[in-house]
Amino acid sequence: MSHVFGHDWLISRNSKSRMKYRPVVLSISLVIAVIIMSSFASRSALGLVVEACEINSTLTGSPYPCLKVVQAQDPLSAYVVLREPADKERTILAPLADVPGIEDPRLLAAGAPNYFDAAWKERTAAISLRAGKVSPQDFALAINPASWRTQDRLHVHMGCETPRFRALLKTHAAEIGSVRFTNLRTNAGWWATFHAADDLSNLNPLTAVADGVDGARSNMENVVVGVFGSTLPDGQHGFYILARIIGANKSHGGSAEDMIDPKCQL
Template sequence: MSLKQALWLSLACLATVFIARRTFASDPSRGALWRVVETCVAAKRALNVSLPCVQVNLGQHGSPGTVVLRPPWKETHTLVVPTTRLVGIEAPALQQPEAAAYWQAALAARRFVVEAAKGRVHVEDVALAVNSRGSRTQDQLHIHADCARPEVLAALRLHDAELGSAWKPLEFLESLGFPHDNQRFFGIKIAADEIGTSNIFERLTDLPGSRRDLSRVGVAVFSAPPNGSRQDFYVVAAPGRDSQAEDLLDHSCVLARGVAADDSPANVQR
């Protein structure tokens, strides 16, 4: 590459970063995130760079594409977003088998949270979440990845033996009192050999009450305790018009600071 070409590439990348960050940070509309995704995809196709995203996978051989990005001024908070226009958790296309690829991409993206935390957390400490329509701010499907709330992770692992393949109420999470006292939770456990092919969006249709309107459901995924080479996962569903599964994540990442669970923000009155 010549010096002129390198300079042009650098200027183009800087311009792309500037435009995308201004859009994501200042655009109050519910389409701002999608415009950032479009910018990242365009940069990947034209310049073979992922900026301003962390990673861009354009997809191939029938596998859908995704981008990984971080909201401005967030240390560990990471988003995994499809490169296809999907409004949110209720999108009918997410009931198709290929939608499992979005969860695979999100599980793989946990390493970016670990890297942002400078290795002070394990990948098993990172959780994933998708909010309901009533609690999200953007109308483009995005999976949040960040440190798990220590008390949520501890409670799930304490009750590991109670979780199986069928949805059951999680009163022990409800007793923690967030995001609000009347929020209900249901949980299942997915085996390590199933997580790569399991479409969690489709599993939500089996929630008690025959829930078909998934716009009123939030969902989060946590790692079970490692068992040798085996790694199972907990899936926690939070039904409700304004359910915000993201509240089960800890964007301050107290786990990376070695703060005890009793001192975490979830235990402070608010």
């Protein structure tokens, strides 16, 4: 009898615990539903979704509506991976911290988080079952400048390079070096470099662009950055980094959405 009583007491206690958090969870679900129905009309919507994921993960252990919530000792390094509420085909990575974009000076400070590295490590979340044969080296990442993004929360677009940018890199491959950025002399004003590496753990593309592209560090709010995994003809793995400062060219061709194919239909 005592065993049964103890078991019943445990069930009762757990039920009370669940009941305690139920209103909070329901409130989170309601907020999430309103945000999704608003189709990202507000520039703060992504930040609200990220916060909802963090709260839900803390209270219930579920990252919903995100795919994943990753905590870190350094709050600036914590992040979530999610499908865009307004476009379920697109996968993005966003910091838990309130970071508006790559213009945030904290991202160029010593010891700054490398969101591109985090997104590269989470790449399997972005490749759908339809693209099961995609090589990791076909993966691509990109971030928009302040004037092009629709949300005031930094987010890295994840997927594969589009045919347009695959052709651009192929056309200019012979002139792109690994020591410094090369001005490709394109109408859009692209700069490019190649780094031989298997991952991005020792390569922060934001720092590389800030230090390697003329005028970028003082104008990061107008910089577009794309990172493309690649395998050279000799079998060497690495990454092409493309960047441009849009202040010098108002053309909207070449946004993160232009660079990334979220479905990886190579």
